[in-house]
Amino acid sequence: MLLVVTPNPALDVTYTVPALRPHTTHRVGTVAAQAGGKGVNTARVLTALGHRALCVLPLGGPTGTAVAADLTAAGLPYRAVPVTGDTRRTVAVADGDDATLFNEPGPRISPAELRRLAAEVAAALPAAGVLVLSGSLPPGAPGDGYRELVALARDHGVPTVLDADGPALTAALTAGPTAVKPNAAELLAATGRTDVPAAAAELHRRGAGAVVASLGPEGLYALTGEGAWRCAPPEAVAGNPTGAGDAVVAALAVGLLSGTPWPAVLAEAVALSAATVLAPRAGHFDRAAHLRLRETTTATAVPA
Amino acid sequence: MLLVVTPNPALDVTYTVPALRPHTTHRVGTVAAQAGGKGVNTARVLTALGHRALCVLPLGGPTGTAVAADLTAAGLPYRAVPVTGDTRRTVAVADGDDATLFNEPGPRISPAELRRLAAEVAAALPAAGVLVLSGSLPPGAPGDGYRELVALARDHGVPTVLDADGPALTAALTAGPTAVKPNAAELLAATGRTDVPAAAAELHRRGAGAVVASLGPEGLYALTGEGAWRCAPPEAVAGNPTGAGDAVVAALAVGLLSGTPWPAVLAEAVALSAATVLAPRAGHFDRAAHLRLRETTTATAVPA
DSSP states (O other): OEEEEOSSOEEEEEEEOSOOOTTSEEEOSEEEEEEESHHHHHHHHHHHTTOOEEEEEEEOHHHHHHHHHHHHHTTOOEEEEEOSSOOEEEEEEEETTEEEEEEOOOOOOOHHHHHHHHHHHHHHGGGOSEEEEESOOOTTSOTTHHHHHHHHHHHTTOOEEEEOOHHHHHTTGGGOOSEEOOBHHHHHHHHTOSSHHHHHHHHHHTTOSEEEEEOGGGOEEEEETTEEEEEOOSSOOOSOOTTHHHHHHHHHHHHHHHTOOHHHHHHHHHHHHHHHHTSSSTTOOOHHHHHHHHHHOOOEEEOO | OEEEEOSSOEEEEEEEOSOOOTTSEEEOSEEEEEEESHHHHHHHHHHHTTOOEEEEEEEOHHHHHHHHHHHHHTTOOEEEEEOSSOOEEEEEEEETTEEEEEEOOOOOOOHHHHHHHHHHHHHHGGGOSEEEEESOOOTTSOTTHHHHHHHHHHHTTOOEEEEOOHHHHHTTGGGOOSEEOOBHHHHHHHHTOSSHHHHHHHHHHTTOSEEEEEOGGGOEEEEETTEEEEEOOSSOOOSOOTTHHHHHHHHHHHHHHHTOOHHHHHHHHHHHHHHHHTSSSTTOOOHHHHHHHHHHOOEEEEOO
16 A cells, blocks of 8 residues: 655646636636645556555645545545644636646644644554655644654655655655655755756755656656666657646655666656646546557666 | 625635746735625625625535625625535735636526525515625526516615626616616627717616716716716726725615715715725725715716
8 A cells, every 4th residue: 555645735626717817807617626735646646557545634624525525536545634724725727738826825734733644644654565745734834744754654664755845855854765756946946956966966965765856848867876867758748737746756656665676667757747747637647648658768877 | 774686606715926927836825715796895895884785695515604604704794595506716816916816607506596596685675775786697597687686676666786797787677777887898798889878878778777887997987867977086096906896886876775966976986996996805995095085086977
């Protein structure tokens, strides 16, 4: 079982409009909503791949109820920690092929609620093959909120994939996450450096076992204890990039679970991520494209 | 008592961002929410002016619960017709002095729910001095949904102010609303004409007692059975134009209630509307500006 923690989940709402015109009024054509947050997207991909993924997440208020209902409808097992605040929403305004996103900060989480979240993770860890920690920490959580969970997994001998940025990422490094997956902008911001390999080397030195940086259409750069690789999709894909990084995290988690060598893990991550871009909603992917792209995607070793 | 019907109310959510950049991701700084829909904004203004306004509106789902809670907190009396669908939201993205609006269509309303809404209006009409009908009709409502309510008010000898556009406006004209308040674009679209006085004359011929067209910063054009007037604010005002039209409706309703002559009603409408632009939220107005502007705003008679 893959254990996926989303400390700041959301109801992801999509508004479809013909065109976004700043400072005008838009009549929204269709309103769609699904459970979201990076971890939930990753769990959705893992489940679609046939893996058993268990979500642990705080949920509260009417929006939390809507998230729980969608998780159930989607067949995604979860353990919710009840919280006082109303779970947040994100709004994506989709016009044509692109989207404009508005992410609410989320409700404040109390220390007691955070302790209950950690206790749920601790209770589930003995049955977990991998722990995925994904997305922003909620308001009220200490900046090093992920460090304790990484350390907890380490105590259980469970590898971790961490997808976070800023202090949530850097403060967790000393606990030694097995892999971290920042995007290029997050990686550079976390280190103050200006090139991806140097920034990845710094995170590796500070404790990350592997640093896998997502580079948008250019694929991935990975620095691991076994070497460094670049891996780009074999063809350009156009579509909805939301959730592409969450598909990379899913592939990394599956790779750690199965002990697959890094070049194959990275190729699968790029293929799955590109197939996600081809699907209209985060957490979903184009199965035919996934099968096709995984045959033609290869990682190339580069000097570390 | 002024009776205010909002057939498609909303929870108006405001996201504050430093700047709206299409096709990027925004971390929302603050999230504010208040009960909305044009009629609710008008009722808020009427209440702030010291009048007793009763809202009648359908409410459903968790968002309907949030709207009801805000109405109660704001001291706005209401009678809610319970409906199955979840009340809609609108999202205003505020950046600096301007806002970009996204209006959800709203839940479908069943014929039985519509009958209950009309029954609530009928029950409240005997105690009403004016009936205000405001905003879009919900999905599922017939296009002539306002006509029956205008006719009902006429039967009770209660004057009506109708603020709607498209078929919701034009189909109600044959019932003879006392005043209609389209904005210039709505007025031209409803008639297919290209100038405001000719379009107003057409709506007047088709049954509207008075046609008061809001012209944005240029104020109002009004065509009534007693003549035609233009009325502009005496000074330019900058701020949040959302709700400015709802303040005009509030002033028209008070004018009909008190039997004030049209030139004074129009001057008050322009002053109140401009004072609303100066307040950051719809349904609120700058009291000092209102008192100052009403002293210096005058309506000018023009050829009908």
